[in-house]
Amino acid sequence: MGATAALAIVGAMSIPWIQIRESMVAQQLQSMRDMSAVWAKKPDTSMERFRFVKGSNGQAAAGDAFLSSALDEFAATPANFDRYELQQTGEEPTSRYVRALRGDQADRVAAGETISLDAPDAAWQKLPLTGVFSIERSAVGVARLIWQDRIYILIGGALAWIGIIFAMRLLVVRGYLRAVRRLRDVANRVRGGDLSSRSQLRTGDELEQLGNSFNSMVATLDGSQKQLQSMNESLDFKLVQLSEANVGLFESNRLKSEFLANVSHELRTPLNSVIGFAELLAELARKDVGADPKRIRYIEHILKSGRGLLEMINELLDMAKIEAGRMELSVSNASIIDMLEGISAIMRPQADLKKIALEIHRADELPTVETDPGKLQQILYNFVSNAIKFSPEGSRVIVRTEVWAVDGAPGLRISVVDSGPGIPLDMQQTIFEKFRQVDASHTKSHGGTGLGLAICRELSAMLGAKLGVESNSKKGSSFWVEIPLEFRAKKLTPLMTDRAG
DSSP: OHHHHHHHHHHHHHHHHHHHHHHHHHHHHHHHHHHHHHHHHSSOTSSSTTTEOOOOGGGGGGOOOOOOOHHHHHHTTEEEEEEEEEEEEEEEEEEEEEEETTTHHHHHHHHHHOOOOOOHHHHHHHHHHEEEEEEEHHHHHHHHHHHHHHHHHHHHHHHHHHHHHHHHHHHHHIIHHHHHHHHHHHHHHTTTHHHHTTOOOOOHHHHHHHHHHHHHHHHHHHHHHHHHHHHHHHHHHHHHHHHHHHHHHHHHHHHHHHHHHHHHHHHHHHHHHHHHHHHHHHHHHHHHTTTTTTHHHHHHHHHHHHHHHHHHHHHHHHHHHHTTOOOOOOOEEEEEEHHHHHHHHHHHHHHTTEEEEEEEEOOOOOOEEEEHHHHHHHHHHHHHHHHHSSSSOOOOEEEEEEEEEEEEEEEEEEEOOOSSSSOOOGGGTTTGSSSSSSSSHHHHHOOOOOOOOOOHHHHHHHTOEEEEEOOTTTOOOOEEEESSSSSOOOOOOOSSSOOOO
16 A cells, blocks of 8 residues: 555656756756856857867867767757756766857857847848857756755655555545455454344445445245254254164164075975975886886976076075175185086076077187186176076077186186077166066066076175176177186275365
């Protein structure tokens, strides 16, 4: 603020600062002209501080740069008849004045005759330059007056600057700063939580408008806070309800899982007995030459239904174990070739019943995989079983194995390609959910709980593998699993994560 005021005052002072010298020079020029007019009435070249030079070029005044330049100027520009300059010669300033002489004026001055130095006219300007005379006098008083006036200007400027600073400080401190402090105090109270505070500024200017805007902002903030408080109370109540409901659901889910596990386990024992005795009856019926064909067919129906029921119970038991966190892994080095041959041997009778060709496409040499062979075989068994189940008679199912990179690490990709009805794009993710199938009619015609693929997804996550499906509607499907050669345990996500970043 002070620097700005100083710059403004300096700018205002620069004009009179320069004008003082120009005005004093103009006064001295007029004074010199008057003195030259008095001298011309009685020329005396011997007078002190008066100098007469006869000649029309600068060489006539050799050794005096001022006279030499004046002669050259008068010769080049006839309209200029005199010249004044305030010089600093030695330690004191000097006033120097030179006047042009034309025609016979130089000779008359040399002869001591009176000449006229009236304002030169056009005819005089046409006369040849014949000489000059100059006046030289001390200018100490003139310089003193110039600096005295300039000192007065400096003093006036300093007083003006002090007055401006004082006035501005008085205005700012008593006016604006006081209002700003009051507004700051209100802002501090609002920051402290007192949303009832309001600005009471009555300055009639922009500060009052700022205070009114601040009051509107605080009022809006107060309303928003009350609304948020009401919403928080409602959310707290809902959260309590949800927590209670969540505890009940967790307990219900735990009881359900335990119930399914216990019931499934208890059902398997008698069901295995039923299947075992049914197989024994079927064998006896086949050996009995006179057995009724209906008896054999009935026993086969019992076996088929019992095995289907056992498969569903096994799926429910596996899902219950997975949900309860009781599914354990037994990791070891497994031969994929042996595993594929075992699946082929198990599933080929089922494929032959539907006249489906089960083909195994693999390289002659495949690396061993560090995994749980039972869980991986269960995934592949489910894939091949579904492929055979949904493929039409006379088609083929291909099991293809190839070397693959899993998340940048070496691994294998095992694909099961069928010729079934295919899976629409919008259903290719939902089929891996529990109790989900593409079409309810498939469940009616083929049976099943809809848990097979969901179990496969959970098992693949436990094995550190990936699975997915590629399919075009009505053109078959390709279910694949990508498993790394080296087992990598699944990293559990902590319940509380650091969200600061």
